[in-house]
Amino acid sequence: MKDLNYWKNNAEEDYITTPISVLRYITELENKVEEAINYTRSCTEVCDCEFERIDSRRIQCVKCEMIQIRD
Numbered sequence: 001m002k003d004l005n006y007w008k009n010n011a012e013e014d015y016i017t018t019p020i021s022v023l024r025y026i027t028e029l030e031n032k033v034e035e036a037i038n039y040t041r042s043c044t045e046v047c048d049c050e051f052e053r054i055d056s057r058r059i060q061c062v063k064c065e066m067i068q069i070r071d
């Protein structure tokens with residue numbers, strides 16, 4: 001499968017002919033992706049859960065969608 005690293009390596013030999021502004025833009029995008037991944041992680045790890053009952057035995061957090069069994 002062609003993942004992100006494949007395309008990155010594929011593009012690397014063309015970096016030399018790429019304008020600095022475009023490389024800079026890609027770097028900023030990479031930073032944003034990293035931030036988004038970290039945000040998603042911290043969100044699921046430290047969730048101030050708000051549960052809603054989804055059926056007679058289970059409740060689900062409306063924010064992180066975690067399901068718990070609650071009789």
Ligand SMILES: [Zn+2]
Pocket residue numbers: 047048049050061062063064065066
């Ligand atoms: Zn939650």
